[in-house]
Amino acid sequence: MSMQVSNRLSIEGAPVLKTKVPGPKSLEFLEVQDKLETSSRSYTGFFKFALDYGKGSTVVDMDGNVFIDWFGGVSVMNLGHGHPAVIGALREQLEKMTHVTEIPTEARIRYLKTLNSVLPGKMKDNSKILMTVTGADACEAAVSLARFNSKKPTIIAFTGSYHGIAGGIVGATSNYHYRDYAGFASQNYVYAPYPYPYRFSGQSKSEDISKQVITRIEEMITDPYSGVPPVGGIIVEPIQGEGGYIVPPDDFLPMLRETCDEHSIPLIIDEVQSGIGRTGKLWASEHYNVTPDIMCISKSVGGGIPISSVAYRKDFDNIPKAFHLGTYRGNPLGLAAGAAILNVVKEEKFLERVRTKGKYVLNRFEEIQSRSKIIGEVRGKGYMISNEIVKNKEDKTPGTELAGSIRESMFKKGVLMHTCGHFGNVMRFMAPLTIEDDLLDRGISIFEQAVKETEVRA
Ligand SMILES: Cc1ncc(COP(=O)(O)O)c(C=O)c1O
Incomplete structure (x- = not known):
């Protein structure tokens, strides 16, 4: 896929990791939050960092680490950050x-x-x-x-x-x-x-x-x-x-x-x-x-x-x-x-791109599925795509911990991808609809690495 250069919204070259994640500044913020805010929080357990700002389909943490954002604050940022x-x-x-x-x-x-x-x-x-x-x-x-x-x-x-x-x-x-x-x-x-x-x-x-x-x-x-x-x-x-x-x-x-x-x-x-x-x-x-x-x-x-x-x-x-x-x-x-x-x-050209790119992403996930023992099904439309993680494909036992471990591994490599599903075993792709091609490809490669690493440990 060719890299889009014009009208780029996201930070070039993401992900860029300058420290271990979470870095020292993020840890300080998390500590204060833990002390002062309710323990009824989920996402701070999934993505342990503190954020400084977002640009397009990337977010930057307090330590300057740049992440690819396939999370968008739970599907809120369809146009990305700062459109x-x-x-x-x-x-x-x-x-x-x-x-x-x-x-x-x-x-x-x-x-x-x-x-x-x-x-x-x-x-x-x-x-x-x-x-x-x-x-x-x-x-x-x-x-x-x-x-x-x-x-x-x-x-x-x-x-x-x-x-x-x-x-x-x-x-x-x-x-x-x-x-x-x-x-x-x-x-x-x-x-x-x-x-x-x-x-x-x-x-x-x-x-x-x-x-x-x-x-x-x-x-x-x-x-x-x-x-x-x-x-x-x-x-x-x-x-x-x-x-x-x-x-x-x-x-x-x-x-x-x-x-x-x-x-x-x-x-x-x-x-x-x-x-x-x-x-x-x-x-x-x-x-x-x-x-x-x-x-x-x-x-x-x-x-x-x-x-x-x-x-x-x-x-x-x-x-x-x-x-x-x-x-x-x-x-x-x-x-x-x-x-x-x-x-x-609402523009048909914008929506057409989501459909075309969505098919591309779905096909890439399907290729990964064909090489994987733990992706039971890939499904979706447009940019609402999921990989259902299972312990084995025969009996479809939900791979809840495996999905958690894929999320964690992707996070450590600089990509935010969250789970969903009856058993929390479904990895969902909900990137901004404006995401650049290179960030799609890099995110997909990181997903595959995370699946492989998790599979070996399964
Ligand atoms: C389909 C659907 N309906 C309703 C809600 C509730 O929205 P909120 O969290 O803003 O109350 C959600 C939240 O994820 C949702 O996905």
Whole structure:
């Protein structure tokens, strides 16, 4: 692959390691943090360093070490750090005002118009937008909207789902530990199996998986003895994020849409992680030509400024004024960044590059898989790609510790790559969509070295 020289956003030659990682300055910062901040932190265990700044797809720690960033603060930096369009929009807004509650500003109107004009399918230029702050916040408001409109209490979520851990939505997040920690009751959520071809019980052919899942959902909805009270909404990730970058069979979302239509059940599509170009379409649901009734948007839309939004059908807007509240909904900085980001990512040329390069990266991972004993499956769309790590390919026993060790080894070599998955055994590629070719190739080589080293020790 040729190296891109013009318009380069990242630091040349990354990774560059000047000290052992973590270096002495990082250690000092980590020590203070340990003393003063809650022990409820995860990422400081995965990536033990302190950061100074970021540029494109690279970040620099306090000791001057330069890392390739395939982490992006958990898929928030789709345009990378310090993208000129985002910085420009933020600078301009910073001079004007940094907070106002609900009152229209230029940034708010531009964001509303821009977002509306790029929504998927029938939502385009035909939706209402509710401002929220975090991903969980957006999903929670989406569920409230579905329940209010359907007048039915039960929400179907899926195994492997992650929609956040706020009190009203934690029930839709599949890992029960989070509910335990939160101390909130589950609040009328029931679970259907997500079509996860690699691990779908019964080892069905992929064509049958969607059918089995939809049949189960139909039972939940129509059988008075299913044990499920009336269903008032279904919340789904079009490609699962935290669950393991799981791509469902192509017919799954269209079939789910059909079921929702048949029973007048609002379909909530959570694009918090899969949206903003991550999969090579602006929204992952566009791969399947499915229009949501309600859609959750967050993470990369704010380019690092916490904003989120719920877009929904206009006829769902018959809600009371105080249906949803929140001082910080729609921060002007986030909205200014949001419009600028959408304007970059919506371009077909930009998305086409993500699809083409995404295929290249997927193929490179598949080549590594063919030489490896511990990569059970490579899957993904665009730049949402995963390698599922297993102890052996025959029985697919999850390689949770192996994945942890690959992450650690890559970190020590200067590449940030994080895990996900039901068992924390999936290495996920979530590099900025703007990453330069040389950083892709170098990162992939480092991934292969880390896999080889881990395999030898397995
Ligand atoms: C699909 C999805 N929905 C919702 C959330 C929750 O977002 P937040 O962490 O901003 O609350 C996440 C977070 O990872 C997510 O991946």
